Every structure is written in C-alpha cells, then in structure tokens.
Amino acid sequence: HRRGGRSSQGHGSGRCSGRESLDKMSQNVLATPRGAEAPSPSVYLSKRGNSIRQHQGTLQEGFVQYAANKYHVTDNPEGIINLGTSENKLCYDLLHARLTRPDMLYVEPSLLQYSDWTGRTFLREEVAKFLTHYCGSPKTLNADNVVVMNGCGSLFSCVAAVICDPKDAILIPTPFYGVITDDVDLYSDVKLFHVHLDCEVTIKDYRAFHLTVEKLEEGLTKAKQEVAVILMNPHNPLAEIYTPEEMIAFLEFAKRNDLHAIVDELYMLTVFDESVTFHSVLSLDSLPDPLRTHVMWGLSKDFAMSGIRAGTLYTENRELVEALAQLGCFHGIPGTVQHQVAQLLQDRAWIDNEFLPENRRRLKAAHSFLTGELRSMGIPFLDRPAALFVWADLREYLQESSFQEELNLWRCFLRHNVLLSCGQAFSCSTPGWFRIVFADQHLHLGGPFMPDVSK
Amino acid sequence: HRRGGRSSQGHGSGRCSGRESLDKMSQNVLATPRGAEAPSPSVYLSKRGNSIRQHQGTLQEGFVQYAANKYHVTDNPEGIINLGTSENKLCYDLLHARLTRPDMLYVEPSLLQYSDWTGRTFLREEVAKFLTHYCGSPKTLNADNVVVMNGCGSLFSCVAAVICDPKDAILIPTPFYGVITDDVDLYSDVKLFHVHLDCEVTIKDYRAFHLTVEKLEEGLTKAKQEVAVILMNPHNPLAEIYTPEEMIAFLEFAKRNDLHAIVDELYMLTVFDESVTFHSVLSLDSLPDPLRTHVMWGLSKDFAMSGIRAGTLYTENRELVEALAQLGCFHGIPGTVQHQVAQLLQDRAWIDNEFLPENRRRLKAAHSFLTGELRSMGIPFLDRPAALFVWADLREYLQESSFQEELNLWRCFLRHNVLLSCGQAFSCSTPGWFRIVFADQHLHLGGPFMPDVSK
Numbered sequence: 082h083r084r085g086g087r088s089s090q091g092h093g094s095g096r097c098s099g100r101e102s103l104d105k106m107s108q109n110v111l112a113t114p115r116g117a118e119a120p121s122p123s124v125y126l127s128k129r130g131n132s133i134r135q136h137q138g139t140l141q142e143g144f145v146q147y148a149a150n151k152y153h154v155t156d157n158p159e160g161i162i163n164l165g166t167s168e169n170k171l172c173y174d175l176l177h178a179r180l181t182r183p184d185m186l187y188v189e190p191s192l193l194q195y196s197d198w199t200g201r202t203f204l205r206e207e208v209a210k211f212l213t214h215y216c217g218s219p220k221t222l223n224a225d226n227v228v229v230m231n232g233c234g235s236l237f238s239c240v241a242a243v244i245c246d247p248k249d250a251i252l253i254p255t256p257f258y259g260v261i262t263d264d265v266d267l268y269s270d271v272k273l274f275h276v277h278l279d280c281e282v283t284i285k286d287y288r289a290f291h292l293t294v295e296k297l298e299e300g301l302t303k304a305k306q307e308v309a310v311i312l313m314n315p316h317n318p319l320a321e322i323y324t325p326e327e328m329i330a331f332l333e334f335a336k337r338n339d340l341h342a343i344v345d346e347l348y349m350l351t352v353f354d355e356s357v358t359f360h361s362v363l364s365l366d367s368l369p370d371p372l373r374t375h376v377m378w379g380l381s382k383d384f385a386m387s388g389i390r391a392g393t394l395y396t397e398n399r400e401l402v403e404a405l406a407q408l409g410c411f412h413g414i415p416g417t418v419q420h421q422v423a424q425l426l427q428d429r430a431w432i433d434n435e436f437l438p439e440n441r442r443r444l445k446a447a448h449s450f451l452t453g454e455l456r457s458m459g460i461p462f463l464d465r466p467a468a469l470f471v472w473a474d475l476r477e478y479l480q481e482s483s484f485q486e487e488l489n490l491w492r493c494f495l496r497h498n499v500l501l502s503c504g505q506a507f508s509c510s511t512p513g514w515f516r517i518v519f520a521d522q523h524l525h526l527g528g529p530f531m532p533d534v535s536k
Numbered sequence: 537h538r539r540g541g542r543s544s545q546g547h548g549s550g551r552c553s554g555r556e557s558l559d560k561m562s563q564n565v566l567a568t569p570r571g572a573e574a575p576s577p578s579v580y581l582s583k584r585g586n587s588i589r590q591h592q593g594t595l596q597e598g599f600v601q602y603a604a605n606k607y608h609v610t611d612n613p614e615g616i617i618n619l620g621t622s623e624n625k626l627c628y629d630l631l632h633a634r635l636t637r638p639d640m641l642y643v644e645p646s647l648l649q650y651s652d653w654t655g656r657t658f659l660r661e662e663v664a665k666f667l668t669h670y671c672g673s674p675k676t677l678n679a680d681n682v683v684v685m686n687g688c689g690s691l692f693s694c695v696a697a698v699i700c701d702p703k704d705a706i707l708i709p710t711p712f713y714g715v716i717t718d719d720v721d722l723y724s725d726v727k728l729f730h731v732h733l734d735c736e737v738t739i740k741d742y743r744a745f746h747l748t749v750e751k752l753e754e755g756l757t758k759a760k761q762e763v764a765v766i767l768m769n770p771h772n773p774l775a776e777i778y779t780p781e782e783m784i785a786f787l788e789f790a791k792r793n794d795l796h797a798i799v800d801e802l803y804m805l806t807v808f809d810e811s812v813t814f815h816s817v818l819s820l821d822s823l824p825d826p827l828r829t830h831v832m833w834g835l836s837k838d839f840a841m842s843g844i845r846a847g848t849l850y851t852e853n854r855e856l857v858e859a860l861a862q863l864g865c866f867h868g869i870p871g872t873v874q875h876q877v878a879q880l881l882q883d884r885a886w887i888d889n890e891f892l893p894e895n896r897r898r899l900k901a902a903h904s905f906l907t908g909e910l911r912s913m914g915i916p917f918l919d920r921p922a923a924l925f926v927w928a929d930l931r932e933y934l935q936e937s938s939f940q941e942e943l944n945l946w947r948c949f950l951r952h953n954v955l956l957s958c959g960q961a962f963s964c965s966t967p968g969w970f971r972i973v974f975a976d977q978h979l980h981l982g983g984p985f986m987p988d989v990s991k
Contacts, residue, residue, distance in 0.1 A: 129697060386648045388650060
C-alpha cells in the first residue's frame with residue numbers, strides 16, 4: 082500500500098502549498114519555469130554542444146529521477162511510480178509470449194550486413210500491408226512509400242531536416258507531446274510555432290482545447306517562416322480523436338497554405354471503446370495534397386514496445402523518401418530486429434485474436450479505474466476513449482495560476498514518488514493541466530493514486 | 537567461374553581504355569568526378585533537404601547498384617560481387633551458431649521500455665569490461681565513460697555536433713574512410729580539412745602514405761576553424777597499424793593545439809598476423825589529454841555484423857557524455873539487441889576460443905589469396921596484416937593520371953560486376969589507388985578476381 086509506506090517513511094502527506102514548496106526547494110528551483118538547474122558551459126564543447134547539453138525540461142528531469150529510483154513491489158517499494166512517461170505496461174505477458182517464439186530467433190547473412198537505410202524491403206512490405214489493413218486504406222499501400230527508422234523521434238528529426246532550413250518553423254497546436262520540440266530542434270535547428278488551444282468551454286465552443294481550422298489560420302498569420310503543420314490523431318496529450326471531416330479540413334488548410342502536413346497516428350490502435358472508430362488519413366479516398374502529407378506510425382505505443390525503437394513514415398513523396406534515405410544511416414534498426422518486427426506485423430492471428438482485444442480490454446479497465454478515482458476526487462479531465470493517458474485539470478490545486486506553481490505541484494508529486502507530466506512540458510497555455518498515464522498496473526496497488534494534496 | 541560467365545554474356549573482357557569508357561558511358565558520366573548524376577532540386581524540400589538528397593558519391597552509387605543486383609552462386613550468378621564495402625563475410629557460420637543460442641532470445645519488461653540514451657547500464661558495463669581486456673587497459677575502464685549508439689556513423693555525427701559549431705572543421709589525413717565526410721556533415725554541418733599523405737616513397741621517407749606529426753602540423757597551419765583531428769588505427773583504407781610511440785606523438789600534437797582527438801579503432805581485432813600486436817590508445821599508462829581523447833569501437837568490423845548497428849565511444853569527458861546523451865534519443869539500439877550484444881561481449885570462451893582465432897585464420901587466408909593474385913599480376917599494394925581490405929595501386933591501368941580516369945576504371949570494374957572503392961572516395965590525393973575488400977568467400981570462386989583489364 083503505497084500511501085502508507087510513504088507516510089511511514091516520514092514524507093508526510095500534507096498539502097504542498099506554493100509557500101511550503103518554495104521554502105523546501107529554494108536550493109534547486111529556478112525562478113524560470115525550467116526543470117533542473119542548467120550545468121555551466123563546458124570548455125570542451127562548442128556553442129551548439131553546450132546548448133544541446135544544457136537542454137533539459139521536466140519530462141527529462143522526471144525520467145532521470147525515475148530511472149535512478151524505479152518503484153518495484155519488493156525490491157524498491159519506496160521508488161518512483163512513473164505515470165509521466167507514455168508507456169503501456171499492461172501487456173508484457175502477451176508480448177513476452179509472442180517475442181520469445183522461435184520465429185524471433187532468426188539470423189541470416191544479409192541481416193548482419195549493411196542494407197537499405199529506409200528499412201529492409203521485407204519490412205517495408207509488411208509495414209505497407211499492415212497500414213493498408215489497419216488504416217483501412219482504399220488502395221493497397223506501396224512499400225516504396227514506407228520509411229522505417231529507429232523511432233518516430235528520428236523521423237521527426239529527419240523530416241524537419243529535409244523539409245525545413247535552419248530556423249524555419251513548423252506550426253503545432255498546443256498542448257502537444259513536448260519531446261517534438263527537441264526532435265525537430267536538437268539536430269535540425271527547426272522551431273515550433275505554437276497555436277494555443279483554449280481549455281475554457283464557451284457557449285460558442287463546447288469542446289475544451291478545440292482544434293479548428295480558424296485556430297490554425299490565426300496561428301499562420303502570426304507565424305513567419307512556417308513550412309509545415311504537425312497534426313496528431315489520436316492526440317497526445319488530449320487523447321482527442323478527430324473525425325475524418327475534421328482531418329480533411331486540417332489537410333485542406335495545409336494545402337491552401339503550401340504546408341507539409343505531418344500526421345502523427347502513433348496511438349491509432351489504442352482506441353479501447355468499441356463504439357468509437359478511429360479514421361486514419363490513409364483511409365481517405367484521396368488526400369488533399371498527397372505529396373505534402375506524411376503519416377507517422379510506430380510500435381512504441383500501439384504495441385507497447387518503446388524500447389524496440391521502430392517508427393514508420395508513409396509518404397507518396399519519393400523525393401522526400403530519397404532525402405530521408407540519406408539520413409537513414411544515422412537511424413538504422415538492426416537487421417534481426419527488422420525481421421522480428423516484420424514477423425510481428427504479419428501475424429494477424431496474434432494481433433487480432435490475442436493482442437489487440439486483450440490490450441483494449443486492459444486499457445479500458447485501467448482508464449476506468451483512473452477516471453473513477455479522478456471523479457471521486459472531483460478532478461475534471463477530458464474523458465476520451467483512446468491513448469494511454471488522461472488530460473486532467475488540477476488547476477484547483479495551484480495556489481495561483483502560474484507555471485511556477487504548476488512546477489511546484491509537479492515537484493510535490495515527485496517528492497511523493499509519483500511522476501506525472503505537467504502541462505508546461507506540452508506548451509499548454511494555461512497552467513495546472515497534467516497528463517496522467519493510466520496504462521500501468523502500479524495504479525492498482527493501492528488507491529487513491531494521488532498523494533493527498535487536498536488537505 | 538565468373539570470368540567465363542561474364543564473357544559468355546557478351547560483356548567482353550577487353551581493356552577499358554579511357555577512350556572506350558568515355559564513349560560507352562557518355563550518357564551517364566559527369567564531367568566532374570562525382571558519381572551518378574544529381575537529381576534536379578525538389579520543390580518539396582528545403583535548400584538543406586535538397587543538398588542532403590543530392591549528396592551521393594561513388595561509395596553510395598556502387599552500393600545501390602550492388603544492392604539491386606547482388607551476386608548469388610545459383611540465383612544470380614551474373615550479379616555484382618561487392619569487394620567495395622568493408623564487410624567481413626567469412627564468419628557467418630560462427631556468428632549464426634552463437635547468435636541463435638537460447639540466451640539471445642531474451643525479453644524482460646525493461647528491455648521493451650525507454651531507457652538511458654547512452655546505452656543500458658548492463659551493456660555499458662560489458663563494453664567497459666570488454667575494452668579493458670581487449671585494449672589492454674592498465675586500469676579498469678569505467679562504464680560511465682561509455683556511450684553506445686546504433687553505429688559509429690551516429691557517434692561521428694553526434695560528436696561533431698557537440699564539439700563543433702556549424703562550418704567548423706576537423707583535421708583528417710587522407711586517404712580516409714570516405715563516409716566520415718557525410719557522417720560529420722549531413723546533420724552537423726561540419727567539414728573535414730584534409731591532410732594529404734603522399735603515396736611516393738623517398739629516400740628520406742620509405743613508407744607510402746606515411747602519417748607524421750610534421751604532416752599534421754603542416755595541415756593545421758593551412759586550416760582555419762579546426763577543432764579536432766580524426767586518427768584511425770588500424771587505418772581505413774591503408775590497413776596501417778601505428779605504434780604506441782606514433783599514436784602518442786599524434787595525441788601530443790592534438791594536445792599542443794587544443795584539438796580533440798577522435799581515435800577510430802574499429803578494426804582493432806582484425807590483426808591476423810600473430811607476430812604483430814595492435815596497441816590501443818586505451819593501453820597507454822596515461823593519455824596526453826584525456827578529456828579531449830575519445831575512442832571509438834564497434835561490432836561492425838571486428839565482429840562482422842555491420843547490420844546489427846552497434847558502436848561505442850569511450851571518453852573520460854563527462855560533459856561530452858552528457859551532451860551525447862541528449863542526442864542519443866535519435867540513435868537508440870533496441871533493448872533486446874543491447875542484451876544480445878552484452879551477452880556476446882561477455883562470452884570470452886566463444887570470443888577467445890572460437891570466433892577470434894578462426895576469424896583471424898580465415899582473414900589471413902583470404903588476404904594471402906588476394907595478395908597472391910595481386911603479386912601475380914604485378915599490382916603493387918600495401919601489405920599490412922590487419923583490416924578487411926588491401927590498398928592497391930592500379931595507376932598503371934589509368935590512361936592518364938586523373939580522377940576522371942580513375943572513375944572510368946571504377947565503372948569498368950562495375951560493368952564487369954565487380955564493385956571496388958576508388959581512391960577518390962577516400963580523398964586520396966593521387967588517382968589510381970583502390971581499396972579491395974578480401975573478406976569475402978566470393979573471391980575464391982574463380983581466379984583471378986580482376987576483370988582482365990590488362991589486355
């Protein structure tokens with residue numbers, strides 16, 4: 082029982098008020114909303130190298146703390162429970178059973194040799210078949226339009242490098258998965274231009290954080306060097322599922338403005354409510370601007386294996402594929418793992434009869450548990466039937482509406498050994514929103530999951 | 537018997553004279569010494585993207601042709617035999633036996649999850665132990681000084697990004713493994729400044745392509761923004777093994793000039809003559825400038841698995857490690873493969889009793905075969921007991937001493953379905969030198985290996 086354990090260790094369970102937090106943490110809290118203190122510049126690194134080294138937000142800071150002190154039921158019961166990193170930890174038994182079947186232990190000479198940097202042909206073919214089926218494409222997708230790299234972060238980096246010049250900008254609605262900021266910036270020196278979505282519901286607009294074409298147009302007039310727009314469906318961290326009509330409108334907006342549309346569909350198979358259908362843009366009869374539409378998918382979220390490092394891009398733009406092929410040498414996947422991924426993707430019996438139904442069942446149960454807890458505590462949240470997390474409104478727990486206060490609350494959770502992700506890490510315009518990952522068995526260890534910050 | 541097959545296919549075996557080559561290939565040979573024709577710029581890509589896409593030399597052009605038409609003894613006996621790419625294809629049987637043992641099929645939850653981007657702790661520990669032993673380090677090397685990424689190309693890219701600013705330069709003696717040019721340039725916009733070594737032997741200097749501190753000093757006075765020097769030992773493509781005294785002198789040169797020394801020891805375990813000992817810089821009692829000395833190694837060459845994508849960096853500079861950790865997210869290795877690599881590196885019985893002795897025996901035999909053929913044809917070459925290739929002097933076969941003629945000869949080989957690497961791809965200052973990979977069983981199919989270009 083985590084709460085008991087915590088209390089008995091003298092961590093206390095009293096409210097982390099802004100005052101208390103500031104007092105206790107005055108040594109290591111910066112006045113700026115940044116995470117841990119930046120190291121001083123190194124004489125051994127270039128200006129760029131120092132900037133890269135000093136780059137650290139709370140997502141990273143939290144993960145580092147978690148990695149050094151992971152919760153384990155027997156070995157480290159006082160460790161950190163990670164509800165901040167979007168990983169699905171509910172289906173390891175299913176994955177272990179599949180990944181240790183004999184077909185996974187396969188080696189042939191070519192798998193140990195250099196190959197095509199966009200991914201081996203056999204893998205690109207399986208990805209094309211897989212996407213054709215699970216995205217409901219009206220036409221058979223082409224393996225030559227597939228690029229496979231070691232994760233979607235690599236794909237974001239590469240795509241930014243080849244469609245943008247340094248200092249160019251990409252439009253993105255906020256909140257959004259904050260790591261994309263680093264993905265397009267660290268190597269490629271591309272900036273994100275934020276289009277802030279509003280958390281407040283009005284008579285005119287009943288949807289919180291509602292993304293509309295008007296919002297995008299408005300953002301575009303303020304931006305300068307924008308080259309592309311990033312769209313996420315299902316959305317991270319909102320878990321919003323956009324309708325085909327909405328996505329078409331967004332893609333038409335991109336076309337009107339000669340913007341590349343990078344469509345991130347990483348969570349497409351996480352929809353856990355049977356009454357809701359996700360529509361991939363690859364299911365459309367025709368894309369408004371096929372040569373500027375690039376669809377990302379990967380195994381990290383839908384197949385719960387972020388440690389395997391496999392992301393895919395589908396694009397009809399061969400010139401883009403050629404450019405990505407040049408950078409692919411930095412983002413290669415081991416030949417043997419390419420074989421394993423291909424084996425997994427072609428195993429429809431396992432995917433359709435074992436993994437997907439059971440995974441959805443578990444996601445749904447975990448989501449129900451978390452949202453039930455939130456309801457019982459009176460915490461508002463976006464109730465969406467997809468992804469691995471809930472976007473929750475903890476504004477009530479801030480002393481004042483500021484990102485410093487949000488950071489204090491985030492640190493308060495962390496002191497109580499619960500890692501969450503705060504809204505600022507997703508560039509949310511209003512302080513007090515948190516992303517809470519529910520796809521973790523630890524949630525069930527002893528509720529309520531939240532440190533008692535209400536007293 | 538390849539030669540017969542070739543002739544019977546009407547390829548002819550007549551001499552590819554410069555005249556003939558130019559006539560036959562006027563459609564696709566550029567006046568510049570570049571490889572295939574550059575594609576016209578894409579309106580969908582940025583200036584940088586177009587530059588990346590158009591980036592292609594003969595190393596790449598040759599590999600693409602080979603990949604589309606690989607020689608196979610029964611399935612494609614008229615395919616291309618690749619003696620251009622430095623891969624060891626002699627030990628697949630040993631590798632297959634090891635890589636399909638049950639310990640390689642291991643999955644645990646953490647391997648499927650996000651982790652430390654410099655490599656999992658268990659792997660960095662095995663790498664440190666491995667390097668301590670095989671580099672003969674007088675002290676136990678520290679796992680915290682190890683960074684593991686998906687290949688040394690990724691490490692070159694990252695190190696360039698964090699020790700250099702865009703347009704900065706790194707000093708490198710030529711000839712050198714040409715891909716490094718792309719490794720430091722494509723993402724990181726860092727240029728190489730060439731220090732040309734001379735192929736001519738003089739009374740004063742009896743060693744062809746002799747690297748000396750004087751040469752380095754001379755290069756440095758001509759360079760402008762140099763930040764580092766790249767040293768290779770054993771050298772690619774010369775297969776030269778430098779003595780500890782030479783390496784110390786080079787490292788002292790780097791220290792005197794505040795240059796980082798990136799020491800590439802990728803071929804350290806390929807020395808196949810028992811009478812010759814390779815000395816890693818990690819075997820030195822002390823490094824002249826430990827915080828500016830960074831040693832690269834990987835599995836691609838020494839363990840004949842370039843398709844597995846695993847490269848390591850050893851550096852005492854923690855600030856550099858911290859900066860690399862930030863970029864590591866783009867160069868991650870699957871958790872399961874990190875486990876496999878760790879298993880392999882800790883299996884000293886297999887390495888010492890099975891793989892290394894047999895690999896050396898086979899390398900030595902293949903080297904003997906190739907050099908015997910070269911001798912019988914009167915072709916001069918550098919006779920060195922290391923690496924997977926021989927640096928051969930084909931100047932006699934050029935109509936005139938020009939890189940266009942060298943390219944013609946390279947294309948002539950390729951038309952005869954033999955892929956080699958020409959000196960220009962290694963920035964050699966004198967046309968006519970070729971790198972010939974001997975670590976391939978195909979060499980034995982029917983000698984002499986060379987198309988008959990002498991008649």
